[in-house]
Amino acid sequence: xxxxxxxxxxxxxxxxxxxxxxxxxxxxxxxxxxxxxxxxxxxxxxxxxxxxxxxxxxxxxxxxxxxxxxxxxxxxxxxxxxxxxxxxxxxxxxxxxxxxxxxxxxxxxxxxxxxxxxxxxxxxxxxxxxxxxxxxxxxxxxxxxxxxxxxxxxxxxxxxxxxxxxxxxxxxxxxxxxxxxxxxxxxxxxxxxxxxxxxxxxxxxxxxxxxxxxxxxxxxxxxxxxxxxxxxxxxxxxxxxxxxxxxxxxxxxxxxxxxxxxxxxxxxxxxxxxxxxxxxxxxxxxxxxxxxxxxxxxxxxxxxxxxxxxxxxxxxxxxxxxxxxxxxxxxxxxxxxxxxxxxxxxxxxxxxxxxxxxxxxxxxxxxxxxxxxxxxxxxxxxxxxxxxxxxxxxxxxxxxxxxxxxxxxxxxxxxxxxxxxxxxxxxxxxxxxxxxxxxxxxxxxxxxxxxxxxxxxxxxxxxxxxxxxxxxxxxxxxxxxxxxxxxxxxxxxxxxxxxxxxxxxxxxxxxxxxxxxxxxxxxxxxxxxxxxxxxxxxxxxxxxxxxxxxxxxxxxxxxxxxxxxxxxxxxxxxxxxxxxxxxxxxxxxxxxxxxxxxxxxxxxxxxxxxxxxxxxxxxxxxxxxxxxxxxxxxxxxxxxxxxxxxxxxxxxxxxxxxxxxxxxxxxxxxxxx
Numbered sequence: 001x002x003x004x005x006x007x008x009x010x011x012x013x014x015x016x017x018x019x020x021x022x023x024x025x026x027x028x029x030x031x032x033x034x035x036x037x038x039x040x041x042x043x044x045x046x047x048x049x050x051x052x053x054x055x056x057x058x059x060x061x062x063x064x065x066x067x068x069x070x071x072x073x074x075x076x077x078x079x080x081x082x083x084x085x086x087x088x089x090x091x092x093x094x095x096x097x098x099x100x101x102x103x104x105x106x107x108x109x110x111x112x113x114x115x116x117x118x119x120x121x122x123x124x125x126x127x128x129x130x131x132x133x134x135x136x137x138x139x140x141x142x143x144x145x146x147x148x149x150x151x152x153x154x155x156x157x158x159x160x161x162x163x164x165x166x167x168x169x170x171x172x173x174x175x176x177x178x179x180x181x182x183x184x185x186x187x188x189x190x191x192x193x194x195x196x197x198x199x200x201x202x203x204x205x206x207x208x209x210x211x212x213x214x215x216x217x218x219x220x221x222x223x224x225x226x227x228x229x230x231x232x233x234x235x236x237x238x239x240x241x242x243x244x245x246x247x248x249x250x251x252x253x254x255x256x257x258x259x260x261x262x263x264x265x266x267x268x269x270x271x272x273x274x275x276x277x278x279x280x281x282x283x284x285x286x287x288x289x290x291x292x293x294x295x296x297x298x299x300x301x302x303x304x305x306x307x308x309x310x311x312x313x314x315x316x317x318x319x320x321x322x323x324x325x326x327x328x329x330x331x332x333x334x335x336x337x338x339x340x341x342x343x344x345x346x347x348x349x350x351x352x353x354x355x356x357x358x359x360x361x362x363x364x365x366x367x368x369x370x371x372x373x374x375x376x377x378x379x380x381x382x383x384x385x386x387x388x389x390x391x392x393x394x395x396x397x398x399x400x401x402x403x404x405x406x407x408x409x410x411x412x413x414x415x416x417x418x419x420x421x422x423x424x425x426x427x428x429x430x431x432x433x434x435x436x437x438x439x440x441x442x443x444x445x446x447x448x449x450x451x452x453x454x455x456x457x458x459x460x461x462x463x464x465x466x467x468x469x470x471x472x473x474x475x476x477x478x479x480x481x482x483x484x485x486x487x488x489x490x491x492x493x494x495x496x497x498x499x500x501x502x503x504x505x506x507x508x509x510x511x512x513x514x515x516x517x518x519x520x521x522x523x524x525x526x527x528x529x530x531x532x533x534x535x536x537x538x539x540x541x542x543x544x545x546x547x548x549x550x551x552x553x554x555x556x557x558x559x560x561x562x563x564x565x566x567x568x569x570x571x572x573x574x575x576x577x578x579x580x581x582x583x584x585x586x587x588x589x590x591x592x593x594x595x596x597x598x599x600x601x602x603x604x605x606x607x608x609x610x611x612x613x614x615x616x617x618x619x620x621x622x623x624x625x626x627x628x629x630x631x632x633x634x635x636x637x638x639x640x641x642x643x644x645x646x647x648x649x650x651x652x653x654x655x656x657x658x659x660x661x662x663x664x665x666x667x668x669x670x671x672x673x
Contacts, residue, residue: 083254085247085340086238092342096415099375102423103382105432106370107504107655111351114370115168115265121426122372123169123345126261128177133256134169135343136161136203136265137282139187142359144200156201158354158362161267163206165349165370169265170210180260183207184230184252186217186285188299194218217250217286218296233288233295242336243329244302248288248295249341257341264343268350268371268383272357272443273303273327275395275405278383279346279376283337303330306443313445323444324400331406335414338376346379347372355387355439363439366665367655369428377411378422384408385424386431388438395438398446427504430653434467467652467668469496469635471515471522479516483604483613485525489516493525496651498637502660504653511554511639511649517627517672521598526554526573526614526639533575533605533612534643541577541601544593548572548580552641554614555661558670559634560626565664568634569597569623575612577601583622586664596620627672635670636661 104121108114126132138160145155166183173181183203187194194216198204207214219231230252239247249257256262264279271277289298300307305326312319348371355363369386373379384390384404396403412419424432441447470493477489493514501507509530516523534552539545549555549572559568566586573579583595598619605612626633637651638661648659652668 081232082235082237083249083257083340084238085236088257088340088342089238092339093415096342096375096377097417099378100421100423101374102425103371103373103375103378103432104426105382105386105424105428106426107367107428107431108370109368111162111164111349111368112168112171114351114368115165115347115349116172117168118347118370118372119169119172119263122347122374123172123263124261124374125176126178128179130178131180131182131256131260132173132178132263133252133260134166134173134181134183134263134265135185135253135282135285136163136166136183136349137267137277137285138185138197138201138203139189139194139285140267140277140358141197141201144193144196154200156197158352158364159267159269159359160201161265161349162351163202165347165351166203166265167206167210169263169347170212174210181212182215182230182252182256183212184215184217184250186231186250186287186296188218188297191216191218215252217252219250219288219294231296233290235290236340239336239340243333244287244289244336246290247337247340248290249286250288250296253286253341261345262341262343264346264376266346266348267354268348268369268386269354269358270356270363270387270389270438270440272359272441273306274330274407275399275440275442276380276384276387276389276407277358278348278380279343280334280338280380280407280411281405283334283341286341287337302333303327305329310443318445320400320444324402327399327402328406328410331410334407335411338411339414343376345372345374346376348379348383350383350386353383353387357441357443361441365436367428367431369431371428371432375417377408377415377417378419380405380408380411381419381422382424382432385433385435388435389440390435392438392448394448395440398442398444398448430500430504430506434652437468468671469513469515469637469651469668470494470671470673471517472673473629474516474518474523479523479617481600481602481615481617483602483615485514485527485613485615490514490525496637498649498651500650500653502638502648502650502654502656504655507647507649509639509641509647509649511637511651513637513651515670519627520624521617521619522558522623522627524556524616524618526616528554528575528612528614528639528641529610530641531575531605531610531612532642533607534641535574535576535578537576539578541579544580545572545574545578546580548574548578549640551578553578553639555636555638555640556616557634557636557638557661557667558618558623559664559667560622562632562634562669565634565667568636568664568667569595569620571597571599571616571618573599573601573614573616575603575605575614577603584662586662597623629672631672633670633672634664634667636667 141159142155147154215230232251233248234254236247239245266282274281287299288295309322350369353365371382391403438448472493474489497512499510512527514525553572553574556571557568559565571581581597582593584591600617602615639649641647652666654663654666
């Protein structure tokens, strides 16, 4: 569609966007079709009821989220200064193994609204009198910095959970009637530094405004700080045969594991050691140990072998096997913690999510996303998928065969979970499943630049959320532009398919696209289903057609320089061969409708079957210059279809409030084989 500053009011076609420049899709007067989110899990009623802190059952309340998220209902697990680890482990293992409820993925620009929506979608309902512990990631920061001396970076923002997202979760819980809501995290430093951290992060002010206590799950020997000593260490029985036999847990957590609701709200980010820092890794904040005092400062013992690796690395003897062994051991230990301290729900905050290393190299991912559910392992799997860190062959090169975070792999194996069966629903489900090139910098000397594993500094990533398409080489096969797509070369081209609208909603209107390339031209073949052929055929097809986007068409946006996606070409083509092509420089807010793509078109239509094909050849010099083996172009694909029920379809949804195709940061990539 034409940019907002355009002199033309283009509408209605399939747009092929090839990164050279492009504008805003505009806001057509016809109402856009509403985004159709995937349905959430059907409500399941359960007769289980939460325990009061004394271990006595309170009135039952149906859990409208998942029958698998029922609370602990066995014998009381909270005794005087101790937790029954065996009872908790047995219950939690059974619950997680049986919890096949879907992971929900939502998107939105307002973190407060996003937090409320995800809470409402996935947090189990309990009676209003049940206390709720909300555990964000506050302690996972770099170091508190002076923004004036650090380019505006305070060392905390982007590393810790967004307090405004947590505000939304709190407001959701309040609307359900909960009056006992506590926000808490633990970390391994002195309490005086914690007091600075909560101010810099914004959590202190948010908690004050919402009227909820904010406490530290830590103890400097005097049981910090508020009220009834929330950081007092509690023993956990039955841990002798685990890898954390000296585990202690803070009192505030112990009380909620026994008779309350435990909700984790981690930051969705990469982590230089554990690969990702999500729900499982977030439990590092609750760990205490009886090995030494103060107990909360023994968290490093969860990965104590890492110290030996770092000392050797500093001396010039990098031992990758030792590094991976320390990571595997950490995974085993944190899963031991998970088995007794299982959250009832996990809400990953990605406003925005962060790739990089989690501390110093921060690579924001757009669009904002929130991913949640009642099974922490499946939620972490979905979060890893979104970041591109799931089943990543390139990651395996640096981690001696581990394609994902060992934390998730160990948890799934220990609990007997089949992660291939994980269901992902919600309006951002396609964003999760699509993934993206993973930008990652490890503590060991390797990194992923989004396209390959490298050593040294990670270059700038491709736009976050980008999808990838490929173009097969034409070779010696001749291509006849007749819309048949029956040449041998087309059979070698990979088919990509989309039915989502610009907001990511599934429409049921399918478009299939294939690409071929030669040094002389780029070829694209579109197969249209549910086609209505809404076209004014009285208009000529041998010249630019203004306002073509007001009719049925496809649009192709191409950015010949994949690193300069704000400069791209827009090519619109209709099912009868009408076209409009132009170049766009979004940064300069310029467009050139006199630019020619060197377009040749062939079309076919089967009106009875509501199917059509559009075959194009693009031979503009600017496009030909980018056609090299192994080359990459920025790519966006769109389609506009229908009259009364107007559809604005997108291969990589732009996620704007109104139909807008000119969002270069949402472009994908076309790779030339």
